[in-house]
Amino acid sequence: MATNELNPLYRTLVGFDRIASLMDQAARLDGAPGYPPFNVEQIGEDEFRIELAVAGFSQDDLTIEFKQNSLLVTGQRKPSEQRNFLHRGIAERSFERRFGLADHVRVAGAKLEHGLLTIDLVRELPEILKPRKIEIGTTPAVAKQKAKVVEAAANDETEAA
Numbered sequence: 001m002a003t004n005e006l007n008p009l010y011r012t013l014v015g016f017d018r019i020a021s022l023m024d025q026a027a028r029l030d031g032a033p034g035y036p037p038f039n040v041e042q043i044g045e046d047e048f049r050i051e052l053a054v055a056g057f058s059q060d061d062l063t064i065e066f067k068q069n070s071l072l073v074t075g076q077r078k079p080s081e082q083r084n085f086l087h088r089g090i091a092e093r094s095f096e097r098r099f100g101l102a103d104h105v106r107v108a109g110a111k112l113e114h115g116l117l118t119i120d121l122v123r124e125l126p127e128i129l130k131p132r133k134i135e136i137g138t139t140p141a142v143a144k145q146k147a148k149v150v151e152a153a154a155n156d157e158t159e160a161a
Contacts, residue, residue: 035095036075046123047108050099055115056092062117066107071099073117104129 039051050071054062057075065072075095101121108120 035091035093036097038097040099046125048105048121048123050119050121052097052117052119053115054112054117056090057112057115057117059112062112064107064110064119066101069101069103069105071101071107071119071121073097073099073119 037053039049041049041051043049052073054075057077061075061077063072063074063076065074073096077092077094102123104125105121105123108122110117110119112118
């Protein structure tokens, strides 16, 4: 799906540029290679975990970067000594894997253990965005107060004269 295919959508949706760009990005990611394999797991209401299978990579070979609702995991193997393989089935090639994150999701931590890179994510909604119950009353609180009449200072001066 190219950007050109979404032009009619861009014309009819005002202020939804972010949604349209996310759709473009998702269309590009569909053709992304499947290396390294990964899992995305929801472990709580506001907690998530990404696991990447990075066998052969050390902690120094991996970088994790969070920027503008995007998580980038990069693996760059350092060249090793020349080895003579009869069969090579373990992929040790460099990779770059991107994950789009929702608003208010932050990285809580990461660890590398037994060839699995685990990245923990937490969604922290600001208090104003959390659902809250609104009590229903007969009249608004503002209407219950009587309006006070404030006379202008100009009227007092003309009366005094």
